[in-house]
Amino acid sequence: MSRYLVTSALPYANGPSHLGHLAGAYLPADIYVRFLRMCEEDVIYICGTDEHGVPITIKAEQMGITPGEVVDRFHEIISRDFERFGISFDNFSRTEKPEHYRFTQEVFLNLFKKGYIVEKSMKQFYCDECSRFLPDRYVGGTCPECGSANARGDQCEDCGSWLDALDLLKAVCEICGSSPAPRDTTHWFLRLNAFQEWLEPWLEAHDNWKSNVLNYCRGWRNEGLRERAITRDLDWGVPVPLPDASGKVLYVWFEALLGYISSTKELFTKRGDPEGWKKYWFDPETRLVQFIGKDNIVFHAIIEPSVLHGLGSYVLPWNIPANEYLTINGEKISTSRGTAIWLTDYLAHFPPDPMRYALAINAPENRDADFTWDEFRSKNNELADVFGNFVNRTIKFAHKAFEGVVPEPAVEGQAERELMASIASARDEMEELLRNFKTKAACLRVMDLAREGNRYFDQSQPWKTAHTDRNKCATAIYYSIQLADSLRILFAPFIPFTCEKIGRMLGSSSLLWKDAGGENIPSGRKLGEPEILLEKLRKGFEEVMQPEDSRPESTDGEAGKPAIKETVSFDEFMKIDMRAGVVKEVDDIEGADKLFRLIVDMGDHSRQLVAGMKPFYSKEELINRKIVVLVNLQPVKIMGVVSNGMVLASDDGKGGVYLLQPGSDSCPGDGIH
RNA sequence: GGCGGUGUAGCUCAGUUGGCAGAGCAGCGGAAUCAUAAUCCGCGGGUCGGGGGUUCAAGUCCCUCCGCCGCUACCA
Numbered sequence: 001m002s003r004y005l006v007t008s009a010l011p012y013a014n015g016p017s018h019l020g021h022l023a024g025a026y027l028p029a030d031i032y033v034r035f036l037r038m039c040e041e042d043v044i045y046i047c048g049t050d051e052h053g054v055p056i057t058i059k060a061e062q063m064g065i066t067p068g069e070v071v072d073r074f075h076e077i078i079s080r081d082f083e084r085f086g087i088s089f090d091n092f093s094r095t096e097k098p099e100h101y102r103f104t105q106e107v108f109l110n111l112f113k114k115g116y117i118v119e120k121s122m123k124q125f126y127c128d129e130c131s132r133f134l135p136d137r138y139v140g141g142t143c144p145e146c147g148s149a150n151a152r153g154d155q156c157e158d159c160g161s162w163l164d165a166l167d168l169l170k171a172v173c174e175i176c177g178s179s180p181a182p183r184d185t186t187h188w189f190l191r192l193n194a195f196q197e198w199l200e201p202w203l204e205a206h207d208n209w210k211s212n213v214l215n216y217c218r219g220w221r222n223e224g225l226r227e228r229a230i231t232r233d234l235d236w237g238v239p240v241p242l243p244d245a246s247g248k249v250l251y252v253w254f255e256a257l258l259g260y261i262s263s264t265k266e267l268f269t270k271r272g273d274p275e276g277w278k279k280y281w282f283d284p285e286t287r288l289v290q291f292i293g294k295d296n297i298v299f300h301a302i303i304e305p306s307v308l309h310g311l312g313s314y315v316l317p318w319n320i321p322a323n324e325y326l327t328i329n330g331e332k333i334s335t336s337r338g339t340a341i342w343l344t345d346y347l348a349h350f351p352p353d354p355m356r357y358a359l360a361i362n363a364p365e366n367r368d369a370d371f372t373w374d375e376f377r378s379k380n381n382e383l384a385d386v387f388g389n390f391v392n393r394t395i396k397f398a399h400k401a402f403e404g405v406v407p408e409p410a411v412e413g414q415a416e417r418e419l420m421a422s423i424a425s426a427r428d429e430m431e432e433l434l435r436n437f438k439t440k441a442a443c444l445r446v447m448d449l450a451r452e453g454n455r456y457f458d459q460s461q462p463w464k465t466a467h468t469d470r471n472k473c474a475t476a477i478y479y480s481i482q483l484a485d486s487l488r489i490l491f492a493p494f495i496p497f498t499c500e501k502i503g504r505m506l507g508s509s510s511l512l513w514k515d516a517g518g519e520n521i522p523s524g525r526k527l528g529e530p531e532i533l534l535e536k537l538r539k540g541f542e543e544v545m546q547p548e549d550s551r552p553e554s555t556d557g558e559a560g561k562p563a564i565k566e567t568v569s570f571d572e573f574m575k576i577d578m579r580a581g582v583v584k585e586v587d588d589i590e591g592a593d594k595l596f597r598l599i600v601d602m603g604d605h606s607r608q609l610v611a612g613m614k615p616f617y618s619k620e621e622l623i624n625r626k627i628v629v630l631v632n633l634q635p636v637k638i639m640g641v642v643s644n645g646m647v648l649a650s651d652d653g654k655g656g657v658y659l660l661q662p663g664s665d666s667c668p669g670d671g672i673h
Numbered sequence: 674g675g676c677g678g679u680g681u682a683g684c685u686c687a688g689u690u691g692g693c694a695g696a697g698c699a700g701c702g703g704a705a706u707c708a709u710a711a712u713c714c715g716c717g718g719g720u721c722g723g724g725g726g727u728u729c730a731a732g733u734c735c736c737u738c739c740g741c742c743g744c745u746a747c748c749a
Contacts, residue, residue, distance in 0.1 A: 228747080229746095230747090256749090294678095324678085324742095327742090367742095369685080369686080378684090378685085388709070389712075390708085455713065457712080458705075461707090463706070533709090534709085535709080536710095
């Protein structure tokens, strides 16, 4: 027996989780962990939400709530979705826990005293409007090399030159648009270069790791490791535990990795064994296995081992089975373009197992894998037809021909011996595959065994022998039931919910890997009633999943503000054409209490608009007023008058409506973006 | 720009150290009727992105071109 410490990447709590997360870091880990438990290995599975960093503070501003409320909300949603998907964490913590703060600060001080962390002064742009320092990409401006206005703090979008943010001409804050000024600041850097000599041979020794991980590390190593800043000017996060460091927090990637350890500590505290975590993190025999997506390779294969090595005595990763990405309809999943499929939405309509199966058998193990609803339906139906139907036909037959009692096998012929041998070899091959993180191949293998079950059933023809040779019939059903139970065991890491149902029908609950291939269901046992295990899906089934359904982001905003609407892509936004205009004429519309007919000067033309402004503005207030007009809105007739666009205004939801007004220097027809 | 990945049957994907191109689904033909219109048997189908090279032998190694994707370090 070995000791395993399995982790999945800490999900970032600035939004709910989607299929890509599940397929990359959680489902493969869960399958691995369930399998190890069935082999009676000593295994714990650790995770938790990563709750710090700038994107969370930005999200909080967008939602009009505090960062703490953001992470509370998404921690809830993420942990609930994973639980409903059967991801069997032993502990799912969060980096906002006090224990995590204490531990992270301890680690910081430890490395600081050893000289692995150093303090440096530097200049950085500071935005007075936003009251924050601006990391490279939050600064825009004019490129000093080529004069393009599309430069960012790190690189010019047009000429590609590498830039220092401070060299930008006409620097602009990308958040609020105001002009930031350089200001002195102090940051702490992790001296990764100090670990390079140790790291190279350590990586070399792991030539059994997946090639994507090794290649990625090789690239980094060739560039050389540099000092890396591990602090930020922010008030959200774990404070730097040094005097004169107010306003400085430890940066996410540094502290989040330590979340694996603090989550383990929490687990053992809950178990009443506060020292128990040490045997997982300090015993060199422990196999630390970290499931991640490919975007996390550098942190887990280079930075985390360096930090742990710097601390001394901690175990280092035994393997890092990084997965590639899941694409949807051939495109990268993008939350901003709205192409993500949220776990919450899926679970509102469908059970977890079909998705677990579909993602396991087409996992992004070696390269990006594509997900489509058509493919999902095909996999779901395959599972229902081949596996679900095999179990169903077997149990139904037992009820029909043997009153639901497992019959006595009379003869064990060639076919039966071959069947049992076949189960045993499937079990052993799958074990080999699963131990080597070949989840997809293992899943294919167990489906093969289910096909073999159908073949055995067909060739035995119990529906005929029921009338001609009771013994043969009983034998066929007896062995089909044994196979059903073995399939229940071998499928359990992949589709645990379905296997539990089968267990209830067979009166069998053992989840020991070695039991597969045995004759576990004795003759004479009364079987449960057969039920449909897996529903088939028809074309177009996914249409029940529409955006208006329980989308987690659409939860009601605070203080009576409307909820934030569905995300639109930049391209979609760019379709919107807004321009400045000046109101030239205002007329009443006959029969309308609230509407005005406006004639607006758009610079190169004038156009007629209908706007519901009468309750809020008088004609005199409107004449010659500068307004913002959405000009490419589909024209519509209101009370018989054509409106060619929309006047933009803010609405406080309490009856107050206020026209947007371009600045005093703007001219009619000016574009707005 | 640099680095890395990827391109195999209509679709989704496997193809260890070079050694006769594979699976599932879809399609076509047949068998069967216990079962969720499920199952089983058989068949067809690929210039392995293009071109060049090394080799007795290349999907696999080398060069080059094309397409797509990712990373490029105070982005998480």
